[in-house]
Amino acid sequence: MNNTTDTTPEALRASMVDTIKQAGHARIAAVEQALREVPRHRFVPEATVEDAYANIAVITKRADDGTALSCATVPTVVAMQLDQLDIQPGHRILEIGAGTGYNAALVATLAGPSGHVTTVDIDPEVAAQARQALDETGHREVRVITRDGSLGAAEHAPYDRIIVTVSAFDIPPSWRDQLAPNGRLIVPLRWRGQSRSIAFVRDGDVLGSDSVRLCGFVPMIGQDNELSGTIDAGGLVTLYWDSDQDITLAALDGVLSQPKTPAWSTITVGGSESFDGVWLRMTGTQPGTCRIAADKAAVTDDLCTPATPSRSPALVEHDSLAYLTYRRVDGGAELGAIGHGPTGERLAQRLCDEIRAWGNARTTEPVITAYPADTPNDQIGADHVITKRWSRLVVAV
Incomplete structure (x- = not known):
């Protein structure tokens, strides 16, 4: 473990990765390496270098009432989602929620020179700041689009991976439709007052989970019921x-x-x-x-x-x-x-x-299945269905 008191960005970044590893994340070697390479402090220039590498969310934009509108996510959560995403070199990837651009830089690093990364944000100011940070850190190949994230980016689909970095109340049809067969969708989904980062795998029109993790994110604008x-x-x-x-x-x-x-x-x-x-x-x-x-x-x-x-x-x-x-x-x-x-x-x-x-089964992880909203009950075959605007969820325990 790195116990240095050095406050250079390099030393603080190494300490950040140590903290992430201690928390049980960055299990994939490529994820750990990307976290060691990408300079997080350059994506949050108004934060101190110590805060940039602390295990905290760095708020980058607030509403008039103080509510966080955009931030750099807590590093342990970033690593957790990247483990769930399981990016391979050459993958086509869509990110919903550009934020500071840091996560897109990590994703681009994992996808490599043959990969393609598109990030979407509804806020023009946030998108512009992400574009600038990505350019300044050498990630010009990442496409940044200003758009309602619920629409996705069909012009660059299909995607092998879609990662959502804002808390979503529902799964818009565009995310499922733009995901390749057997592709992975990572989404911090909210229902019944709680939120989980779910790794869904597409099987036809149905999404089935293979990883469910506790998390917290800034809510997606305009998608709260x-x-x-x-x-x-x-x-x-x-x-x-x-x-x-x-x-x-x-x-x-x-x-x-x-x-x-x-x-x-x-x-x-x-x-x-x-x-x-x-x-x-x-x-x-x-x-x-x-x-x-x-x-x-x-x-x-x-x-x-x-x-x-x-x-x-x-x-x-x-x-x-x-x-x-x-x-x-x-x-x-x-x-x-x-x-x-x-x-x-x-x-x-x-x-x-x-x-x-x-x-009696504390480590057992429920399986969450998301069906299109028009799926009839007899095709779902569950006693308890959670109905949203665009999807119907079953939590099998």
């Missing part, structure tokens, strides 16, 4: 759900003021062990799965105490809900649920059933 609203008088607790779900905010008004009904799963987690797999599993089995977020005051006042206050899974059914929580036990934490409302106790028990199912 997530709804939200507060469920308490003080506006401290917010629920987030998808437009296809049978959830009505008015039915939940004041539900948190009703008695709590806790339930405990006997499943424990220790230290930094992630339990996000519970949420992923729930999306495939529980139609009412959504996200709950509680402000600090709500937690302090014991109004709502989710396991992770800013983002925890919840189950909603008509006028009742339950959400994931935990309590400290020797050696870690026991996962459980807190229910509210007429059927809150039953919902809490159902959530605990999901926790136990996950706890």
Whole structure:
């Protein structure tokens, strides 16, 4: 491992790659080599060189309200997606979300002189800055197009690989149609309040996953069908759900003021062990799965105490809900649920059933299949289908 205190870009880049490797990414030798070669600091010139090589997202453009509009993604996540993408020399590749141009430079390095890389961004300013950085770092061969990313770039299709570097709520038909048979689409997809970087492989009109990883990205502009609203008088607790779900905010008004009904799963987690797999599993089995977020005051006042206050899974059914929580036990934490409302106790028990199912198979990765939106139920053959505008998802656990 590189323990140097040298602050030159070269030394900091070597340290960045060490961090990425320690996190279990850059498993492909070519990905590691590309990360060691491409100078990330030259794509984020307004950041310090230390921040350029830290394991953080570098925000490069914000909205007037402070919301991040564009950034250089966290290096460990960049490497994770490149492992999922599995680029081979000569591949034709489409990137949705040009960002700083850094990821396109890495992709171009992996595709080699015989490869072809096109990157698309809806923001002219972002696209222009990416173009400039790519030119200045010797990646003039990368095509930069200013366009709505949901349209793709049919003029250079088909693509062996498509990588999406913004959080998408759905899979536009253009991405599937412009992907070559057996090609790979890597997309940070959002559903039921959570997001995963999914590696899909095309089989006809169907996309099937072979890799699903936890992630977080800046949302794609103009492609959000997530709804939200507060469920308490003080506006401290917010629920987030998808437009296809049978959830009505008015039915939940004041539900948190009703008695709590806790339930405990006997499943424990220790230290930094992630339990996000519970949420992923729930999306495939529980139609009412959504996200709950509680402000600090709500937690302090014991109004709502989710396991992770800013983002925890919840189950909603008509006028009742339950959400994931935990309590400290020797050696870690026991996962459980807190229910509210007429059927809150039953919902809490159902959530605990999901926790136990996950706890008995923690490393099992669900398979996610994306069908075109017009695919009839009898061709899907699943009990629970997540319906979006352009696709229908099945999460098989």
